[in-house]
Amino acid sequence: MRRTMLFFPGNSPNMLLNAGYLGSDSLILDLEDAVAITEKDSARILVRNAITGLEYEKEIIVRINPVGTPFWEKDLETIIPVKPHMIMPTKVGTAEDVRIVSAKIAEIEEACGMEAGSTKLIPLIETALGIENAYQIATADSRVCALFLGGEDLTADLRCKRTKEGKEIFYARTRIVMAARAAGIDVYDTPWTDVEDFDGLVKDAEFAKSLGFTGKSSISPRHIPYINKVFSPTEEEIQYAQDVIDCIERAKAEGKGVVSLRGKMIDAPIVARAVQTLEAARQIKGGK
Amino acid sequence: MSKLLKDLKEAIRLSGLKDGMTISFHHHLRNGDRTAVMVLEAARELGIKDLNVNISSVFDTHASFIDMIKEGVITGIETDYMGGAVGKAISSGIMEKPVIFRTHGGRPGDIIRGASHIDVAFVAAPTSDAEGNCTGKMGKSACGSLGYAFADAMYADKTVVITDNLIEGILDKPSISGEYVDYVVAVEKIGEPSGIVSGTTKITKDPVGLVIADYAAKAIEASGLLKDGFSFQTGAGGASLAAAKYLKDIMMEKNIKGSFGLGGITSYMVDMLECGCFEKLYDVQCFDLGAVESIRTNPNHIEITAEKYASPWLEENMVNDLDVVILGATEIDTNFNVNVHTDSNGCIMGGSGGHSDTAAGAKIAMIVAPLSRARISIVTDEVLCKSTPGSTVDVLVTQCGIAVNPLRPELSERFKEAGLPVVDIHDLAEKAKRLNGVPLKPQRGDKVVAEVLYRDGTLLDRIYNVID
Known part of the structure; x- marks a missing residue:
């Protein structure tokens, strides 16, 4: 389950050391924007060593430099052999961008004797072109298991101001959610960048959840508990899900075909959602 | 006879303080404390040496203790806490006798049961009257509670209150009653307010x-x-x-x-x-x-x-x-x-x-x-x-x-x-x-520089000198 994805600069040993303990469901170890050009090679080595040496008990995503830069291939050659769960290609504008990265990963997987296709992709869509091609990107390759919206670069590309209200990315948000869901994959929202504004963060996360996002990324560890809470099932939701399962079990025992709970018919999607809710509740019990 | 004396030296003389005695201080003024150093400098000027200093905590503001140890003015320290400045010097082995570390509960316990005798207690008081009724709750050097000073004031042979806010008349609701106080000395400053208490304590963002x-x-x-x-x-x-x-x-x-x-x-x-x-x-x-x-x-x-x-x-x-x-x-x-x-x-x-x-x-x-x-x-x-x-x-x-x-x-x-x-x-x-x-x-020698007493007075551990 991914409610939160927390970014860590790939060139900060102290942050990488504690990355696994800050409560986020996934860790994004960054080789791209958080790392100065002069630090690219050292960050790559540090991230590789962190993955092998620190025994993170979290999902590891490595954000690589965009196709077209002199760095992305070296990023993959260094990182893929240590088996991160996912690679986040950046500035993805077309399905072809995804296929180029996927082909390079396939080469490395084969050379290392890894299972073909074991490395997944979560393309970062942060340009107008990428938004318009979101569905093609989502379905470009079987490695793609989620889409990720980058609001900051997108608004720069749109030549508009990034605001807390976020009207300027409303279309992008709904478009990317629609594309991901149409492709049957997850979708993650852009970070909230004001590290001190927790009320604004919660409103923004609740809005993203209401649009259909699976979870939200963050640049601040202090944001994590707030986002986790928004994307976790509430006590009422958990109780309702349990009631749905109990109701279905009873109906099965009694040989009934159609059942209702609190005056509403229980059908397959409701049961599926109840199972998801209870599984999510099980995974986060006692967590953050 | 008035308890109010003209200066610290007179208080030291009248208290009967002599070579080899134990004097005490509290640490409520924390890193802003000037009193302990002020008293010890006055004692040094009077030629008194070989003093055992029982102070509830030593902060970096007391760094001049180091010179006084080297000069023989201070030959023993009993405390519950020692900051890095004096701590480093003690760890290097500058004092012959080991520091005695107690706990905040063990210290008053030992004073009261007679296991740790104080000859003269010097109590820095942010507000006092001429009888020695005093409090930490008011005055330019206000520090709040005077909790660590009570046992000293009550059980020392002589108690001297030192204040920078001497009030006229009788202090209402004192923390420490004047009945335990022998002498009162007014000074310009008992401490630096910025070091006594911080403005606010802050929650970590780490x-x-x-x-x-x-x-x-x-x-x-x-x-x-x-x-x-x-x-x-x-x-x-x-x-x-x-x-x-x-x-x-x-x-x-x-x-x-x-x-x-x-x-x-x-x-x-x-x-x-x-x-x-x-x-x-x-x-x-x-x-x-x-x-x-x-x-x-x-x-x-x-x-x-x-x-x-x-x-x-x-x-x-x-x-x-x-x-x-x-x-x-x-x-x-x-x-x-x-x-x-x-x-x-x-x-x-x-x-x-x-x-x-x-x-x-x-x-x-x-x-x-x-x-x-x-x-x-x-x-x-x-x-x-x-x-x-x-x-x-x-x-x-x-x-x-x-x-x-x-x-x-x-x-x-x-x-x-x-x-x-x-x-x-x-x-x-x-x-x-x-x-x-x-x-x-770490490289440690065989000289015991401090003994750590548990709260009941038993020896818990020894700290040895550090070799650079």
């Missing part, structure tokens, strides 16, 4: 500290002790304060009415009092301006003596009524022994204060600490100095999980039931070794 605090609050909630009547003490460190904040949130949400908050008091504890989380605060020492203001104005914020706070010889001391105390550590070993006296090089830079008193008294003594600081492992196989025995420490909370003392299996079960990450302390030590490596042991 994400690792916040994770530790979150686990700590959840563990307290899971322990079963967090219910009406709950009593609590925490330090002023960033993660401890953050834990108090999270605890307050839980108490407010669940409408839990605690009985009392104890110890050194910060604005955060005052806030918890004002929000109804506690009925009373019992205050042996104020850490910030908010606490000073509160103890002056809020009748439910009550000054207590160090004896009442933590003396093991007083059955009805407050630490014995504590449910939970949150404490720090510079090192903790796999037997849960805690070091708060030395740094990783074996140099003195702290002391027990109330650490082992509260650990012994509270139902749960919880240590909050990161696994490592600046690549130095905090969880180790064996601490360099045993400040608090592991048998009195119940829980260690780190960012990597919560270790529970095997003596408290029921706590471990409760934490697991609540879904908290319970880990074996040996696994934490191994993890720390893997990340940081195993450092070389």
Whole structure:
């Protein structure tokens, strides 16, 4: 389950050391924007060593430099052999961008004797072109298991101001959610960048959840508990899900075909959602 | 005969202070204290030497003690805490006699039962009248509680109050009664206000500290002790304060009415009092301006003596009524022994204060600490100095999980039931070794530079000189 994805600069040993303990469901170890050009090679080595040496008990995503830069291939050659769960290609504008990265990963997987296709992709869509091609990107390759919206670069590309209200990315948000869901994959929202504004963060996360996002990324560890809470099932939701399962079990025992709970018919999607809710509740019990 | 004297030298003469005697000071003025140095300089000018200084804590403001030790003015120190400046010099072996470390409860206990005799107590008082009725709650050098000074004033052969706010008439509601005071001296300044109390104490923003605090609050909630009547003490460190904040949130949400908050008091504890989380605060020492203001104005914020706070010889001391105390550590070993006296090089830079008193008294003594600081492992196989025995420490909370003392299996079960990450302390030590490596042991000589006494006066450990 991914409610939160927390970014860590790939060139900060102290942050990488504690990355696994800050409560986020996934860790994004960054080789791209958080790392100065002069630090690219050292960050790559540090991230590789962190993955092998620190025994993170979290999902590891490595954000690589965009196709077209002199760095992305070296990023993959260094990182893929240590088996991160996912690679986040950046500035993805077309399905072809995804296929180029996927082909390079396939080469490395084969050379290392890894299972073909074991490395997944979560393309970062942060340009107008990428938004318009979101569905093609989502379905470009079987490695793609989620889409990720980058609001900051997108608004720069749109030549508009990034605001807390976020009207300027409303279309992008709904478009990317629609594309991901149409492709049957997850979708993650852009970070909230004001590290001190927790009320604004919660409103923004609740809005993203209401649009259909699976979870939200963050640049601040202090944001994590707030986002986790928004994307976790509430006590009422958990109780309702349990009631749905109990109701279905009873109906099965009694040989009934159609059942209702609190005056509403229980059908397959409701049961599926109840199972998801209870599984999510099980995974986060006692967590953050 | 008037107790009011013209200056410190006259007070020293009349008190009968001579070579080889013991003088005492309290540390309520913390790093702003000028009194101890002022008195010792006056004694030096009078040619007095070979003094044993019993001071409840030594801060860096007392760095001129180092020269006085070298000159022979000071030949012994008894204290509960020693900051890094004097600590480093002591660790190098500049003093012949070892420093005697006590605890905040052991010190008044030993003074009262006669195990630690004081010839002349010098009590810095932010406000006093000419009879020596004095308080810390008012005046330009206000520090709030004078909890650590009571035993000194009451049991020393002679007591001298030194104030920079001498009032006319009789002081209403003094902390220390003039009946215990022999002489009063007015000076221009007893301390530097900026060093006495900080403006406000602040919660950490360090994400690792916040994770530790979150686990700590959840563990307290899971322990079963967090219910009406709950009593609590925490330090002023960033993660401890953050834990108090999270605890307050839980108490407010669940409408839990605690009985009392104890110890050194910060604005955060005052806030918890004002929000109804506690009925009373019992205050042996104020850490910030908010606490000073509160103890002056809020009748439910009550000054207590160090004896009442933590003396093991007083059955009805407050630490014995504590449910939970949150404490720090510079090192903790796999037997849960805690070091708060030395740094990783074996140099003195702290002391027990109330650490082992509260650990012994509270139902749960919880240590909050990161696994490592600046690549130095905090969880180790064996601490360099045993400040608090592991048998009195119940829980260690780190960012990597919560270790529970095997003596408290029921706590471990409760934490697991609540879904908290319970880990074996040996696994934490191994993890720390893997990340940081195993450092070389500091080079120590065979000269004992300090003896660490447990709260009951028994010898707990010895600290040896450090070789550069």
